[in-house]
Amino acid sequence: MPTYRPPIEDGLFLLNDVLQIQKFNNLPGFEDATPDMIAAIAEEAGKIAQDVLQPLNAVGDLEGCTWHADHTVTAPKGFKEAYDLYSQSGWGALPFPEEYGGQGLPLAINVAVQEYIASANMAFSMYPGLTSGAAAALIEHASEEQKQAYVPKMLSGEWSGTMNLTEPHCGTDLGMMRTKAVAQDDGTFKISGQKIWISAGEHDLSDNIIHLVLARIEGAPDGVDGISLFIAPKFLLDGDGNPDQRNGMTCGSLEHKMGINGNATCVMNYEEATGYLVGQPNRGLKAMFVMMNEARLAVGVQGLAQSEVAYQNAADWARDRLQGRSISGTKYPDQKADPIIVHPDIRRILMTIRAFNEGARALAFWTSLKADISHRSDDEQERQDALDFMGLITPVIKGVITDKGFDNTVMAQQVFGGTGYTTEQGVEQFVRDARIAMIYEGANGIQALDLVGRKLPSKGGRAVQAYFKEVGKFCSAHKDDQEMADYIAPLSKSLSDLQAATMWLVQNGMSNPDNAGAASTDYMHLFGLVALGHMWGLMVVAAKEKLAGGDEGSKQFLENKLLTGKFFMERLIPESATHLARIQTGCDTMMAMDAEAF
Numbered sequence: 001m002p003t004y005r006p007p008i009e010d011g012l013f014l015l016n017d018v019l020q021i022q023k024f025n026n027l028p029g030f031e032d033a034t035p036d037m038i039a040a041i042a043e044e045a046g047k048i049a050q051d052v053l054q055p056l057n058a059v060g061d062l063e064g065c066t067w068h069a070d071h072t073v074t075a076p077k078g079f080k081e082a083y084d085l086y087s088q089s090g091w092g093a094l095p096f097p098e099e100y101g102g103q104g105l106p107l108a109i110n111v112a113v114q115e116y117i118a119s120a121n122m123a124f125s126m127y128p129g130l131t132s133g134a135a136a137a138l139i140e141h142a143s144e145e146q147k148q149a150y151v152p153k154m155l156s157g158e159w160s161g162t163m164n165l166t167e168p169h170c171g172t173d174l175g176m177m178r179t180k181a182v183a184q185d186d187g188t189f190k191i192s193g194q195k196i197w198i199s200a201g202e203h204d205l206s207d208n209i210i211h212l213v214l215a216r217i218e219g220a221p222d223g224v225d226g227i228s229l230f231i232a233p234k235f236l237l238d239g240d241g242n243p244d245q246r247n248g249m250t251c252g253s254l255e256h257k258m259g260i261n262g263n264a265t266c267v268m269n270y271e272e273a274t275g276y277l278v279g280q281p282n283r284g285l286k287a288m289f290v291m292m293n294e295a296r297l298a299v300g301v302q303g304l305a306q307s308e309v310a311y312q313n314a315a316d317w318a319r320d321r322l323q324g325r326s327i328s329g330t331k332y333p334d335q336k337a338d339p340i341i342v343h344p345d346i347r348r349i350l351m352t353i354r355a356f357n358e359g360a361r362a363l364a365f366w367t368s369l370k371a372d373i374s375h376r377s378d379d380e381q382e383r384q385d386a387l388d389f390m391g392l393i394t395p396v397i398k399g400v401i402t403d404k405g406f407d408n409t410v411m412a413q414q415v416f417g418g419t420g421y422t423t424e425q426g427v428e429q430f431v432r433d434a435r436i437a438m439i440y441e442g443a444n445g446i447q448a449l450d451l452v453g454r455k456l457p458s459k460g461g462r463a464v465q466a467y468f469k470e471v472g473k474f475c476s477a478h479k480d481d482q483e484m485a486d487y488i489a490p491l492s493k494s495l496s497d498l499q500a501a502t503m504w505l506v507q508n509g510m511s512n513p514d515n516a517g518a519a520s521t522d523y524m525h526l527f528g529l530v531a532l533g534h535m536w537g538l539m540v541v542a543a544k545e546k547l548a549g550g551d552e553g554s555k556q557f558l559e560n561k562l563l564t565g566k567f568f569m570e571r572l573i574p575e576s577a578t579h580l581a582r583i584q585t586g587c588d589t590m591m592a593m594d595a596e597a598f
Contacts, residue, residue: 002313002426004054004120006046009557010358011112012039014365017542021108021369027376029095029104038109041094045113048089049120052082057121060262061429064254065203071250073202073264079124083205087157091117092128096135101152107375108368111301115361118305122433123262125302127160127200133294134161134212138231141279141287146231149241150210160206163288163295164195164213164232164268172446177227181215181275190272191215191232194252197440201266202234202251208243209234211268213275214284221282229284230275248273259432293394295441297367300397303405304360306434310412311353313427318346318415340415348571349415353408355536355568358561360401362535367393388463392455393531399447399521400528402437409434448520451527452505453513464502471495471534478541487540490569491533494576498530501583508586518587526579533573536565 015021016035024030060076067073075083086092095110096102118125135154138147153159170176179193191213195201202209211232220226235243252267279287318341325331326342340346367390374386409430413420420427438444456464475492478484501523509516543558543565551558 001058001424002054002309002430003316004050004309005312006042006049006116006119007308007361008039008042008046009554010361011042011115011365013542013554013557013561014362014539015108015112017546018362018538019108019365019369021106024106024369024372027106027372029376030106030372032104033106033109041105041109042112044089045091045116048086048091049116052085053117053120053124056082056124056262058423058426058429060121060123061259061433062261064261065264067251067254071202071252073204073251073254073266075127075203075205075264076262079127079262080205082124083127083157086117086128092131092157093155096132096151096155097139100135100139100147101155106369106372108365108372111297111364111368114298115301115305115308115364118302119309121262122302122306123260125305126260126263127203127205128157129298130163130200130295131157131159131161131210133292133298134163134210136294137163137212137229137287138278141229142231143278146276146278149237150231150233153208154210158206159208159210159233160200160203161210162198162200162212163292164198164201164211165288166197167194168196172443177214177216179213179215179270181217181228181230181277182272183217189215189217189230189275189277190248191230191270191275192272193270195268195270197255198266198268199263199440201264201268203264207235211249212278212288213270214288215275217281224285226282227284228281229278229287231278232270232273232275236274258435259429260436292441293390296394296398296447297364297371299437299441300360300401301364303402303434303437304357304364305405306430306437307353307360307405307408307412308357310409310427310430310434311350311357313425313430314353314412314415315341315350317425318350346415349411351564351567352572353411355564355572356404356408356532358539358564359532359535359568360404362539363393363397363531364401366535366538367397385466388459388466391458392451392463392467395447395451395455396524396527396531398441399444399451399524400531402434403444403525404528406431406434406438444524445521448524449517451524452509452516452520456502456505468495468499468502471530474534474537478537483544484537484540486566487537487569490573491530491537494526494530494533494573497576497580498526501526501580504584512587514587514591518585518590519583522579522582526576526583529573529576529579533569536568540565 015038056078063076065073065075093102094105095107098104131154135151138151154161181189181191183189213230213232214227216226217228236245236247238244249270252269255265319339321340322337323340324337326338331338331342370386370389374383377383413427413431416425416427419425475488478488543561547558
């Protein structure tokens with residue numbers, strides 16, 4: 001059976017030593033984030049993940065959710081009790097404003113918690129995760145009356161939330177949306193239409209489900225400019241703000257899926273359901289993008305989370321599984337065979353996954369800190385710089401971390417040999433669960449196009465130029481340090497590759513947009529290598545400083561950090577040259593074949 005151990009030491013190293021979160025105690029909520037407080041939160045979150053949620057992961061996968069003839073849905077055995085414990089412990093309120101019942105703590109801390117939850121039980125994590133995204137959208141765009149009516153009970157877990165975008169005929173192209181909203185005399189709207197693939201759309205975990213629904217008001221313009229956002233609660237509220245009459249929507253069925261079986265993925269039918277407009281008419285997509293960006297960061301963390309739990313189980317197996325002898329000579333003569341961890345190719349797999357995981361965790365934490373700054377700083381320029389970074393890096397986190405996260409679960413499965421293909425070890429579930437993260441919240445090809453087509457040219461390329469400057473400044477600051485040479489030289493080369501790729505896109509993407517499309521996925525992954533390499537540079541500097549300070553208690557951890565960082569620089573970041581070479585071939589060969597020939 002699979003196991004899971006929250007990577008608490010690594011998270012604390014990132015928050016305290018790499019990001020130096022204490023330097024930001026001028027921001028609201030950060031003054032309470034002392035090292036002791038952060039450690040206590042991590043320990044407690046780790047316990048619920050390891051002791052409560054992880055044992056339910058296989059249960060949820062095997063049992064799945066159950067749809068009933070009255071259109072209700074029951075979550076897998078044990079999920080309700082776990083959800084109640086999660087909610088009563090306040091985990092859903094961690095990073096939200098205190099005025100709505102949140103705890104106001106940094107998002108950077110919450111990311112650590114969410115990684116633990118998603119590693120332990122990805123399907124379960126989606127119930128509170130979607131609620132958090134819906135609450136964030138309401139806090140940003142809803143009226144004060146709407147916020148007070150819905151957000152506090154969503155943060156407490158009494159009510160949950162969803163996002164309703166996709167329809168049978170449109171996913172990415174939301175301009176084709178058909179769900180309609182008809183204005184009523186009392187200021188409400190009647191919503192009719194069908195939404196599909198609605199995660200947590202119906203279940204028995206919470207007393208009410210607050211659906212955020214995109215729909216087109218009658219007479220609104222065609223395309224995305226005519227889309228509005230509505231609140232459509234499962235139960236309408238009475239005069240005291242409590243769930244009362246059932247609203248006009250039902251779960252028509254549950255999807256049969258490859259993975260995340262413990263989460264209810266629903267077909268939702270809206271039949272003149274009462275909806276309440278959020279923000280201005282025809283501005284719904286902008287409001288929903290708050291939730292989508294939150295969700296994309298969360299999905300990136302899911303990719304990391306599955307990669308981490310798969311790595312842990314593969315490493316455990318490699319230490320225990322006895323097969324053959326080391327090619328360089330017997331290592332365990334007192335046993336009938338050596339454990340497979342002595343073999344270089346097994347080490348290659350494990351080191352590749354580990355180097356990615358630790359870099360990706362740092363990037364997720366770094367980005368969440370930028371999000372905190374964008375929301376909480378009183379310095380306008382600082383907020384704008386953080387927002388620029390967030391816009392640029394979000395598609396990279398979603399696309400790269402989930403692509404590589406899935407690849408890593410497959411590599412971890414390979415360590416198990418034949419037993420990895422069976423359900424006994426649980427690793428095949430990690431593969432199946434990780435696969436969806438590459439698809440939902442915007443398929444990764446769309447993330448790549450968003451990066452190349454929108455984020456790079458945005459505001460004259462301000463964000464990407466600022467990013468190049470930041471990474472370049474880091475490289476320049478350490479270029480003469482011989483102890484950093486093994487890390488800085490590969491990062492500098494990769495940065496040069498990324499700058500060359502960017503220039504190629506500037507010169508060739510405008511003249512033929514297919515050049516940009518053909519380059520987009522390679523560009524996204526090239527960007528990801530530089531971003532991860534930058535994080536490794538920061539981690540190495542922090543680790544060296546701690547070692548120089550005589551930190552004996554974490555000496556082994558820090559030395560392993562330096563080794564893993566060196567592996568990343570030697571074996572992974574050189575792939576930037578391959579991505580650049582692909583990008584510079586352009587689109588001609590890719591687009592030459594007639595469609596009928598495929």
